[in-house]
Amino acid sequence: MTRNVVWFAALWLLAATIIPARPALALTETEVAEGLLCYACPGEPLTADRCRGGDQMRATIRRMIAEGKTKQEILSYFAQEFGEDILTYPPKRGFNLVAYVGPFVGLLVGAAVAAVVVRRWSSAGRRRSEPRDPGSAPSRLDEKTRRRIEEELSHLDEEA
Amino acid sequence: MVTFGNLSQFGALAFSLLAMVLLVTGVVRNDLRWVRAGKRSLVGVAVLATGASVALGYLFLTDAFQVEYVASYSDRALPVFYKATAFWAGQKGSLLFWAWVLSLFSALVIHNNRREPDTRATPYVYLVLAGTLAFFLFLLCAVTNPFETLGFVPRDGQGLNPMLQNPGMVFHPPTLFLGYIGFTIPFAYAVAAMVTGSTDASWIRKTRAWNVLSWIFLTVGIILGGQWAYVELGWGGYWAWDPVENASFIPWLTSTAFIHTAIIQERRGIMKVWNMSLILLTFVLCIFGTYLVRSGVLQSVHDFGATGLGGYFLVFIAVTLLGGIYLIAESYGELKTPGALESYLSRESTFLFNNVILLALAFATFFGTVFPLISEAVTGNKVTVGPPFFNMVNTPLFLVLLLITGVCPLIGWRKASPANLRRNFLRPAVAALVAGGALVALGVREPYALVAFTLAGFVAATIVQEFVTAVGSRRKLTGESSLIAGFRVLWRMRRRYGGHLVHLGLVLIVVGITGSSAYKLETQATLARGEALHIGRYELKYEDFKTYQKFNRTVYAAVLGVYNGGERIGQLDAERRYYVNARQPTTEVALRSTLVEDLYVTMPGIGRTGEITLKVAVNPLLIWIWIGGGVMVLGGVLAIIPSRKKRRAP
Numbered sequence: 001m002t003r004n005v006v007w008f009a010a011l012w013l014l015a016a017t018i019i020p021a022r023p024a025l026a027l028t029e030t031e032v033a034e035g036l037l038c039y040a041c042p043g044e045p046l047t048a049d050r051c052r053g054g055d056q057m058r059a060t061i062r063r064m065i066a067e068g069k070t071k072q073e074i075l076s077y078f079a080q081e082f083g084e085d086i087l088t089y090p091p092k093r094g095f096n097l098v099a100y101v102g103p104f105v106g107l108l109v110g111a112a113v114a115a116v117v118v119r120r121w122s123s124a125g126r127r128r129s130e131p132r133d134p135g136s137a138p139s140r141l142d143e144k145t146r147r148r149i150e151e152e153l154s155h156l157d158e159e160a
Numbered sequence: 161m162v163t164f165g166n167l168s169q170f171g172a173l174a175f176s177l178l179a180m181v182l183l184v185t186g187v188v189r190n191d192l193r194w195v196r197a198g199k200r201s202l203v204g205v206a207v208l209a210t211g212a213s214v215a216l217g218y219l220f221l222t223d224a225f226q227v228e229y230v231a232s233y234s235d236r237a238l239p240v241f242y243k244a245t246a247f248w249a250g251q252k253g254s255l256l257f258w259a260w261v262l263s264l265f266s267a268l269v270i271h272n273n274r275r276e277p278d279t280r281a282t283p284y285v286y287l288v289l290a291g292t293l294a295f296f297l298f299l300l301c302a303v304t305n306p307f308e309t310l311g312f313v314p315r316d317g318q319g320l321n322p323m324l325q326n327p328g329m330v331f332h333p334p335t336l337f338l339g340y341i342g343f344t345i346p347f348a349y350a351v352a353a354m355v356t357g358s359t360d361a362s363w364i365r366k367t368r369a370w371n372v373l374s375w376i377f378l379t380v381g382i383i384l385g386g387q388w389a390y391v392e393l394g395w396g397g398y399w400a401w402d403p404v405e406n407a408s409f410i411p412w413l414t415s416t417a418f419i420h421t422a423i424i425q426e427r428r429g430i431m432k433v434w435n436m437s438l439i440l441l442t443f444v445l446c447i448f449g450t451y452l453v454r455s456g457v458l459q460s461v462h463d464f465g466a467t468g469l470g471g472y473f474l475v476f477i478a479v480t481l482l483g484g485i486y487l488i489a490e491s492y493g494e495l496k497t498p499g500a501l502e503s504y505l506s507r508e509s510t511f512l513f514n515n516v517i518l519l520a521l522a523f524a525t526f527f528g529t530v531f532p533l534i535s536e537a538v539t540g541n542k543v544t545v546g547p548p549f550f551n552m553v554n555t556p557l558f559l560v561l562l563l564i565t566g567v568c569p570l571i572g573w574r575k576a577s578p579a580n581l582r583r584n585f586l587r588p589a590v591a592a593l594v595a596g597g598a599l600v601a602l603g604v605r606e607p608y609a610l611v612a613f614t615l616a617g618f619v620a621a622t623i624v625q626e627f628v629t630a631v632g633s634r635r636k637l638t639g640e641s642s643l644i645a646g647f648r649v650l651w652r653m654r655r656r657y658g659g660h661l662v663h664l665g666l667v668l669i670v671v672g673i674t675g676s677s678a679y680k681l682e683t684q685a686t687l688a689r690g691e692a693l694h695i696g697r698y699e700l701k702y703e704d705f706k707t708y709q710k711f712n713r714t715v716y717a718a719v720l721g722v723y724n725g726g727e728r729i730g731q732l733d734a735e736r737r738y739y740v741n742a743r744q745p746t747t748e749v750a751l752r753s754t755l756v757e758d759l760y761v762t763m764p765g766i767g768r769t770g771e772i773t774l775k776v777a778v779n780p781l782l783i784w785i786w787i788g789g790g791v792m793v794l795g796g797v798l799a800i801i802p803s804r805k806k807r808r809a810p
Contacts, residue, residue, distance in 0.1 A: 028682045029682070029684065030395075030396065030680075030682055030777075034546075034547055034548060035548055037544060037546075043544075045395075045400055045546060045547075047395040047396070047397065047400075048393050048394075048395045048400065050394070050744075050747065050764060051744075055764075062684075084541075084543065085541070085542060085543060085544055086544075087543075087544060088544050088545075088546025088547060088548055088549075089544070089545065089546055089547075089548040089549040089552075090531070090535070090543040090544070090545060090549065091543075094539070095535060095538055095539050096535070096543060098531075098534075099527065099528060099531045099535075099545065099549065100549075100552075100553065102523075102524075102527050103520060103523055103524030103527055103528075103553050103557075104553075106520055106523045106524070106527075107516070107517070107520035107523075107524075107557065110516040110519060110520055111513070111516050113516075114512045114513055114515070114516045117512065118501065118504060118509045118512060119504070121430075121501040121508075122501040122504050122506075122509075124501075
């Protein structure tokens with residue numbers, strides 16, 4: 001079975017390299033609009049907005065896409081015209097970096113704490129399960145019995 | 161009826177305060193008679209809050225526009241169904257709904273415990289419930305009274321926002337609120353457990369059904385909200401990372417974490433401090449969610465109007481949070497248990513890491529939601545934090561969560577041997593690689609989509625493997641047919657397979673989100689009658705235009721023939737609706753939904769010479785989000801159906 005996994009993994013990588021990918025889709029109005037708020041309706045995402053101001057912005061986006069501008073170029077244009085708070089995301093610089101980095105720092109701290117806890121608990125568990133008198137330790141189970149016990153125990157697992 | 165409503169509401173407040181006094185007296189005098197009287201007062205609150213709610217419903221149904229709240233959210237032309245549900249369309253009615261449902265839940269807890277003797281913990285459970293009720297009833301009576309009158313009777317009301325006149329919006333707020341409110345019960349039991357030092361898992365066992373039920377309501381509320389946004393807002397999406405959406409999603413994440421670690425406490429007696437902290441956090445976040453909708457502190461399409469409620473909510477949240485932290489610190493000695501795991505490789509440790517990811521997601525979402533305020537306070541600039549930010553930060557976290565969802569059931573409780581792991585991982589890993597390979601062969605290259613689909617295949621394979629093995633074992637033992645054995649395995653181990661169904665629902669949602677976001681097609685065109693546009697494999701032909709009156713609206717509908725390969729496969733009516741009392745027209749989405757993809761059409765414009773502007777999208781696999789939500793709910797329901805032994809118990 002292990003050989004199968006290796007075989008499939010190799011096939012997967014091969015396919016990834018030799019089969020042509022679907023051509024990249026052209027930039028759409030919505031892709032750009034997702035990065036913008038309507039200038040006329042404070043706080044309203046341009047994707048959800050249906051006012052005249054929003055129509056003007058969408059027309060500008062369509063024109064700039066037709067001119068071959070990239071998403072970033074179009075967003076920068078609107079940020080220059082109306083200020084950065086027209087963007088639906090904080091630009092990645094200065095204090096705003098805290099927003100981007102903060103969650104991952106939180107994740108790392110949480111994962112580190114969890115790792116320490118699991119390590120401490122598992123060493124405590126090992127200490128507990130060590131037999132006090134080596135002479136009284138149960139004899140090793142043969143593989144077949146051990147598998148049967150494991151199987152039956154797993155069926156007894158009533159929880160998620 | 162206004163007087164009746166007011167009296168009921170003030171009476172409910174008085175009874176909730178009375179309940180608090182009686183319960184405190186019961187504790188101080190150590191006399192259960194006072195506690196019983198306190199419980200009766202809580203039942204009185206339920207009766208009176210029901211009276212107030214019936215009064216408000218009656219006022220809506222009878223067009224009592226002298227009441228400011230009724231005049232603001234209803235009008236004569238509004239269909240009766242929406243008149244009744246306009247009850248919770250604004251902040252005042254929503255708060256009354258909160259108090260009413262919590263009072264009913266409190267009475268239900270009293271009813272469920274009627275055969276159990278009162279213990280030292282009893283008064284504290286009801287004290288927390290009475291205190292929370294008193295807070296909401298105080299807001300209703302003193303700050304934002306739904307029975308406040310205008311002093312004159314307007315000829316008509318201002319009407320209900322047309323976007324709220326949709327079945328999804330009728331059921332979305334109450335289900336979400338039911339979830340928020342439900343978590344008050346486990347929180348009350350947790351507080352009582354800490355105060356009385358009964359910190360074993362009995363409070364978790366007693367409130368398990370409440371936890372899962374509240375989680376189900378939150379899930380339904382979130383899914384319905386997404387469904388409403390999809391079919392009503394007309395921008396083609398279902399989740400905008402709006403502050404109010406986030407406010408419902410964050411407690412969903414923390415409660416999901418709690419449901420997992422509560423199992424560990426039940427089985428192993430560890431993680432007590434953690435579980436207390438999680439239920440405290442979930443309850444506070446539920447209150448925060450209610451506050452966020454009502455405060456207007458963050459710009460959001462959900463802000464029905466800024467009021468002076470924010471300060472009261474902040475005080476309540478601060479008192480609850482500080483009180484909860486104090487109680488956890490005070491009972492830390494009793495809560496702290498020497499944790500012991502037999503191995504790194506155990507289900508307990510994977511649950512712990514799943515909690516880390518769930519909380520990281522909750523933190524990232526919370527941080528992003530409040531970052532505009534932080535930024536404004538620190539730099540003076542109020543930045544906007546919207547979908548691009550949340551998608552960027554949360555997507556990798558979701559993928560890790562999905563991986564853990566698959567890994568978790570493969571690792572046994574206590575200790576997993578390498579041989580056991582090899583045996584359990586092999587088939588799902590192969591299935592995932594096959595799924596990934598097939599997708600690559602089909603041309604999928606977007607890294608996130610490829611990883612998401614492959615992981616979805618992995619998780620689905622783990623669930624199927626587990627189920628097939630269990631059914632096989634049962635067949636061997638009993639000789640039953642596969643169908644019967646499958647059904648009996650599901651039913652007899654419903655808690656376990658309920659959980660697996662929830663995971664399967666998550667897999668389907670991931671498939672729907674990934675397919676619809678990575679492979680969406682869009683186009684916009686202006687058509688004269690008889691002209692057509694093409695998108696993907698579809699051709700949409702503008703065939704006719706209709707104008708008609710229905711209920712409280714005038715409808716302008718473009719009839720569009722849907723063709724695939726020259727064959728007419730259906731018809732879509734894209735509408736623009738002009739509601740009575742509404743200043744702006746609304747667009748109504750025309751949707752052709754199949755298991756493969758949605759054809760999604762809106763008509764943002766109608767020209768003077770009869771031409772129409774259409775915005776059309778093809779959203780692949782999107783329907784699986786709603787199906788996945790349904791499967792999740794089904795799994796949750798399956799997991800809380802009590803065993804026969806329990807049901808027979810007195």
